[in-house]
Amino acid sequence: MIELVQAVLQGSRRALARLLTAVENGQADPALAALFPHTGRAQVIGITGAPGTGKSSLVNAITKAYRAQGLQVAIIAVDPTSPFTGGAILGDRIRMRDHAGDSGVFIRSMATRGSLGGLARATRDVIRVMDAAGFEVILVETVGAGQSEVDIARAAQTTLVIEAPGLGDDVQAIKAGILEIADVLVVNKADRPGATNTVRALKAMLDLGHPASRSATTRHHGRVMTVERHTLDHGDESVWIPPVIETIATSDSPEGSKGITELLETIQAHQAFLATGDTRRKQERQRLEIELYDRLQHEFMERLRRTIPRTMFEDLLQRIQAREIDPQAAVTLLLDAQLSASEGL
Amino acid sequence: MIELVQAVLQGSRRALARLLTAVENGQADPALAALFPHTGRAQVIGITGAPGTGKSSLVNAITKAYRAQGLQVAIIAVDPTSPFTGGAILGDRIRMRDHAGDSGVFIRSMATRGSLGGLARATRDVIRVMDAAGFEVILVETVGAGQSEVDIARAAQTTLVIEAPGLGDDVQAIKAGILEIADVLVVNKADRPGATNTVRALKAMLDLGHPASRSATTRHHGRVMTVERHTLDHGDESVWIPPVIETIATSDSPEGSKGITELLETIQAHQAFLATGDTRRKQERQRLEIELYDRLQHEFMERLRRTIPRTMFEDLLQRIQAREIDPQAAVTLLLDAQLSASEGL
Numbered sequence: 156m157i158e159l160v161q162a163v164l165q166g167s168r169r170a171l172a173r174l175l176t177a178v179e180n181g182q183a184d185p186a187l188a189a190l191f192p193h194t195g196r197a198q199v200i201g202i203t204g205a206p207g208t209g210k211s212s213l214v215n216a217i218t219k220a221y222r223a224q225g226l227q228v229a230i231i232a233v234d235p236t237s238p239f240t241g242g243a244i245l246g247d248r249i250r251m252r253d254h255a256g257d258s259g260v261f262i263r264s265m266a267t268r269g270s271l272g273g274l275a276r277a278t279r280d281v282i283r284v285m286d287a288a289g290f291e292v293i294l295v296e297t298v299g300a301g302q303s304e305v306d307i308a309r310a311a312q313t314t315l316v317i318e319a320p321g322l323g324d325d326v327q328a329i330k331a332g333i334l335e336i337a338d339v340l341v342v343n344k345a346d347r348p349g350a351t352n353t354v355r356a357l358k359a360m361l362d363l364g365h366p367a368s369r370s371a372t373t374r375h376h377g378r379v380m381t382v383e384r385h386t387l388d389h390g391d392e393s394v395w396i397p398p399v400i401e402t403i404a405t406s407d408s409p410e411g412s413k414g415i416t417e418l419l420e421t422i423q424a425h426q427a428f429l430a431t432g433d434t435r436r437k438q439e440r441q442r443l444e445i446e447l448y449d450r451l452q453h454e455f456m457e458r459l460r461r462t463i464p465r466t467m468f469e470d471l472l473q474r475i476q477a478r479e480i481d482p483q484a485a486v487t488l489l490l491d492a493q494l495s496a497s498e499g500l
Numbered sequence: 501m502i503e504l505v506q507a508v509l510q511g512s513r514r515a516l517a518r519l520l521t522a523v524e525n526g527q528a529d530p531a532l533a534a535l536f537p538h539t540g541r542a543q544v545i546g547i548t549g550a551p552g553t554g555k556s557s558l559v560n561a562i563t564k565a566y567r568a569q570g571l572q573v574a575i576i577a578v579d580p581t582s583p584f585t586g587g588a589i590l591g592d593r594i595r596m597r598d599h600a601g602d603s604g605v606f607i608r609s610m611a612t613r614g615s616l617g618g619l620a621r622a623t624r625d626v627i628r629v630m631d632a633a634g635f636e637v638i639l640v641e642t643v644g645a646g647q648s649e650v651d652i653a654r655a656a657q658t659t660l661v662i663e664a665p666g667l668g669d670d671v672q673a674i675k676a677g678i679l680e681i682a683d684v685l686v687v688n689k690a691d692r693p694g695a696t697n698t699v700r701a702l703k704a705m706l707d708l709g710h711p712a713s714r715s716a717t718t719r720h721h722g723r724v725m726t727v728e729r730h731t732l733d734h735g736d737e738s739v740w741i742p743p744v745i746e747t748i749a750t751s752d753s754p755e756g757s758k759g760i761t762e763l764l765e766t767i768q769a770h771q772a773f774l775a776t777g778d779t780r781r782k783q784e785r786q787r788l789e790i791e792l793y794d795r796l797q798h799e800f801m802e803r804l805r806r807t808i809p810r811t812m813f814e815d816l817l818q819r820i821q822a823r824e825i826d827p828q829a830a831v832t833l834l835l836d837a838q839l840s841a842s843e844g845l
Contacts, residue, residue, distance in 0.1 A: 184828055187826065187828065188826040188828060188829060191823060191826035191827075192823045194823070195823065436821070439821060440817060440821055443817055443820050443821055443827065444813075444817055446827055447813075447816070447817065447820070447827055447830060447831070447834075448801065450827055450828060450831045451800075451801070451804065451831050451834060451835070452797045452800065452801060454828075454831050454832075454835060455796075455797065455800045455835070456793065456796070456797060458835070459796065468789075468792075471792070472785060472788055472789055472792065475788050475792070476781070476784060476785055476788055478536060478537045478539070478540065481532065481533040481536035482536075482788065482791055482792055482795055483529055483532070483533060483795060483799075484533060485792060486792070486795045486796050486799050487799075489792075489796060490796070490799060490800070490803070494842055497839055497842075498843055
């Protein structure tokens with residue numbers, strides 16, 4: 156395992172692929188521990204949005220733009236929906252074709268395996284391996300909408316939420332929950348009819364959700380471009396107002412893409428915002444805290460399964476189902492049993 | 501608390517409302533334990549689907565139909581998206597108006613408070629209180645799409661997934677994940693253009709996702725109406741193939757609703773399917789097992805927070821952020837510290 160770690164740190168793509176498989180199978184704890192001191196350097200960008208927003212093409216266009224700057228890019232495509240979705244795989248094929256032979260791009264797909272919690276955990280670990288392997292930019296793409304995205308987006312420093320015109324007349328409600336995780340809102344397919352309405356609707360929702368942005372739009376009229384323009388001073392703490400950027404990213408003719416430069420500048424502005432004061436450190440700390448709790452629960456359950464005989468679980472479940480004891484009482488019994496078992500060791 | 505429980509069991513709506521507030525605030529463990537033996541009798545029906553599918557109007561129409569059968573109906577409207585969504589509240593107002601003065605209908609809204617896990621837990625407890633309070637039918641309505649729905653739908657015996665025509669050309673991918681939790685698929689707004697296409701698309705996806713259904717459609721040509729028609733014998737285990745039902749549910753003229761009778765018959769057929777053999781018992785057992793693990797983790801974290809000084813968490817987080825130790829090593833330290841503290845008690 157330590158040889159594998161060394162090879163990954165030295166840039167071997169083959170070792171990287173092998174280690175990632177071990178990580179996904181939950182068999183790489185020592186390697187992750189060894190790599191951990193080498194993490195925390197990459198720009199991690201989350202990209203999320205409903206199917207049909209052209210997310211994959213946009214990821215493709217962003218990758219090309221970063222490659223043009225000479226940066227190494229890792230793409231992690233996470234599909235929290237069931238294996239019977241084909242979207243991610245299709246997107247991958249297009250990507251594979253476009254970046255074939257470029258060793259500065261590394262693509263990894265992750266599909267649901269068992270629980271969503273397991274997927275979020277594995278995603279976090281895969282990001283860390285990519286980070287330690289020296290990728291300067293890590294793009295984490297997720298499909299679907301809802302809590303799964305929130306969980307996965309949490310691993311990113313800058314989260315782009317992608318919208319597109321014409322995806323239904325009242326998808327507004329679902330956008331609300333998603334808006335809260337957005338650092339940058341992207342209206343892709345901006346050449347389609349209705350794009351202006353989508354931009355307007357998003358700005359209206361931002362106004363609604365973020366009272367501070369109201370004064371921002373009063374104060375700053377022009378297009379939002381620089382750090383100063385989308386941060387607001389609230390005493391000594393500045394606030395980031397998610398800007399709305401229009402893009403056109405087509406997989407057919409990547410040359411026909413528009414708005415990508417502005418999008419990259421906005422991501423840069425957000426990263427610069429994070430770098431001011433304590434923001435980035437606080438963001439990282441908050442995520443590490445969430446991760447610590449998640450790992451604690453996971454490890455606790457693993458130990459419980461090793462300590463308590465399966466028959467005790469079975470017996471308690473039977474008694475709960477017979478309404479002889481309530482679930483909370485069963486929890487107390489199990490925790491007491493675990494404690495006794497641990498003391499006996 | 502015991503007086504409150506007695507009042508709830510005797511049918512007091514005021515006591516019910518008070519107890520539900522206590523449950524939502526996590527302050528009703530003894531009451532929940534006392535009510536637990538009185539649970540397991542209600543039909544719990546989950547209703548889920550994207551915004552814009554007319555879900556609330558459908559819940560309304562279903563409620564009226566059950567009321568016409570003389571059954572008492574509880575509606576739990578769960579909004580796993582942020583508080584800044586207004587949808588659930590609007591839907592509630594329409595419902596409140598339609599069922600005003602009918603003591604056989606009880607409506608409770610639940611919004612996100614803190615974590616999604618907390619919401620799923622609270623929803624489960626609220627369902628149990630309603631069940632013990634004597635409601636024969638409990639409708640659990642959720643908005644959004646994704647893991648949150650899966651979690652909340654898990655509390656229901658029969659889950660309806662609502663679709664509607666014209667909500668975008670490629671929402672198919674997102675439907676895939678949702679399809680797996682559907683016992684009945686409803687195409688609402690069936691008078692809208694494109695309804696036939698939506699029905700066809702859903703049936704095609706069912707064929708894809710559930711190979712057994714292919715033989716089903718070969719064997720049974722007519723409309724799916726009875727238990728026999730949508731179950732397939734696989735050795736001694738029968739399989740339920742989700743039927744696709746078309747409905748029109750309008751809040752403007754509930755009399756203009758169509759397909760509701762067929763929908764109720766289909767729900768009945770699914771409940772009858774669950775009642776055959778061991779199916780319902782197995783379903784309940786599986787859910788109780790998931791609940792038990794969830795409660796174990798929750799209680800473990802509560803105990804950990806009481807045992808380990810906050811300063812130890814702070815210190816470890818600082819060392820993780822400084823890359824002095826990795827998160828998994830911190831977990832081991834914390835669990836060892838908890839064990840020592842427990843032994844010292």
